[in-house]
Amino acid sequence: MDLNYSVEEQAFRAEVQEFLSQKLPKEMSDAIRVGRELGKEGHEKWHAILNEQGWLAPNWPKEFGGCEWNAVQRHIFEEECCRAHAPRIVPFGLAMLAPVLQKFGSKEQQDHYLPRILSGEDWWCQGYSEPGAGSDLASLKTRAVREGDHYVVNGQKTWTTLGQHANWIFCLVRTDPDAKQQSGISFLLIDMDTPGIEVRPIILLDGTHEVNEVWFTDVKVPVENLVGEENKGWTYAKYLLTHERTNIAGVGFSRAGLDAVKRMAGSQMHRGKPLSENPHFAARVARAEIDLMAMSTTNLRIISRAASGQAPGVESSMLKVKGTEIRQEINDLARRAAGAYAMPFVSEALEGGNEPAMGPEGSAATAPQYFNNRKLSIFGGSNEIQKNIIAKVKLGGGA
């Protein structure tokens, strides 16, 4: 047992800190710190800065232009990015599709798509969930019928995050309706400009346009856009989901969130003393911090095992559940700290207008984030599904 990072890991952390202090634009970190939206251009700008540094693709092999960092390095990088209030990297192309293409894609697909992900030329979104296929993803109904040198796709995807910015979508489609659920699914790459695709916004309960419905009506997709083999898409989808879950614990987000709560509580007076000294509030913060300390060590235990080549099992489901519970609790603490100033819905403060902010710094974003992050325990395999996985492994029987 040694809870310390190695000398090399410490040097790496210093290098990341140096980069962030030099290259992360202040207006960007200021915006993230108080919970403002970045918008498409902001995301693209940060993407370009990381690409120039060669640090855009921590998990990619070097042969594809990635960093090939091990799990501990990736963890350090993510932790430092959160601490510095760097923007989140939009993961759909870089962290989700790319590993699938690298493992299952053709040489042509790798040569064509991977450089365009790095350059930012392509913005990918994910076509997985459907109105009738959420937790039960394998029941998806979007059909793709082979006709000569293309597929004709009909159906509907939903919860497509940032699909309004995307020019490409990777989709799970049903190619064999007669096969057992998981067996008849294929993995298709679809150009969003193809006729017959319609993107409709879904406004979330915090007023944001973050997700979309994507409708497909007789959309023609060239057969060379099939990844791997027809009807093997479920295998690739599951592979992708394991990558979706690598940073699922969100330790960095929780640390940054907890720091923000402490800052706000220090600035708010309650009965003549800073709220941070109020025993009831302090107890809530302390409990969250104690949970986070343990969870981040669980995270590191799993990460260091992964770094030595062992694949995580049910532990990643455990991390997802605990990590999202802690993040949601911290969001709850933030709205509590903001007091009455959690009530205003001030889009100027969220979107960076000229109106002076009201209330303590960051208070305008507390309630929207609290409500928006209810999604954490729903998406990426709901926490109920994660518990089914844990129970199935540990107790056997059906999930």
Added chain:
Amino acid sequence: MNFDLTDERQMLQDSLRRFLRDNQEALSASTRLGNSDNTLGFDAEIWAKLAELGVIGALFSEEDGGFGGAGFDLTTVFEELGRAGAVEPLLDTAILGGGLIAALGTEVQKELVEQVIGGEVHLALAHGEPNSRYDLAQVETTVIHEGDELVLTGRKAVVVNAEAADYLIVSARETGVANDEEGISLFLVPRDSAGLSLRGYPLMAGGRAAEVDLDGLRLSAAARLGAAGAGFAALKRASNRAEVALVAETLGAMEVATDLTREYLLTRQQFGRPIGSFQALQHRMATLLIELEQARSAVINAAGHLEATAAEQALHVAAARNLVGRAGRLVAEESIQLHGGIAMTEEYELAHIAKRIVMAEHRFGDTDTQLERFIDQSAA
């Protein structure tokens, strides 16, 4: 013991429920998050009809020109408002504004109460400040006497219904230091007074509020509401009444949240069967229903003690708000989770209902503050 509503209250509940149901579309269209076109914060036509139905009058005693005003009148009305997700500012115009004028006003000032009951006048309580958090006695806004005039300077925070209000009831410190209960005066101020400016905004759970700047607001002594420096007791009484109304509203919203969730569990199919057939989800639904009944009883306790001594009122109000705050958060969060993604969308009713439940906690004191008040009151 009798836990049934009186015939009058039953009729009030029935007619209000029917009215709100029949007007669901107008209620949700004009007032909710994302609709920035409506700078009033509510639907004026609905307001007029609520007055016509006697809903506002039910919140005032006969002595004050109404035909109700007791704790159970408040809870009957607000439970229905909560069920409908209504954002109409009955709390601000009637309970707080109207209540304070009825309690403290001169005969001339009290004419406003009649107009409130008739739906003709709107009010807002400009009391909370950027540094006051939930402390009712924390008032930094100052009053200076200049000849016959009183000059108010300060800032009031998150004043709900301020833009629509014809008059604001403004608190200011006449004597003493920041959190003294003594020395707080109340003033009845026309919203368009020189020296009073508003910066309005929508609220997360619907409706609107404003930051109110008092920059040398000049008033005559006739603007006083009640005696100089003696506003605290009336403020406490008004906030107790408002908090009873608020827990009843949250209770109504919790009823709808659990109804929607139960319905969804019975109809949503995944893995080839309704998700309500999974025992893990059945138990969670059962927990919500247990907590809902706890909340209902807490609301009854608080409403039933609203005419009791100040100490008893305070104890039961704090108890109800603490319990309903905890149970409400659980119901809001679990209802969303049991639904999944659909409940994250603005257009689904539960999204609005969940926001009403959670954001109610941010008025007059969150669950922790209520816990402190309960402990203080129990020790007293």
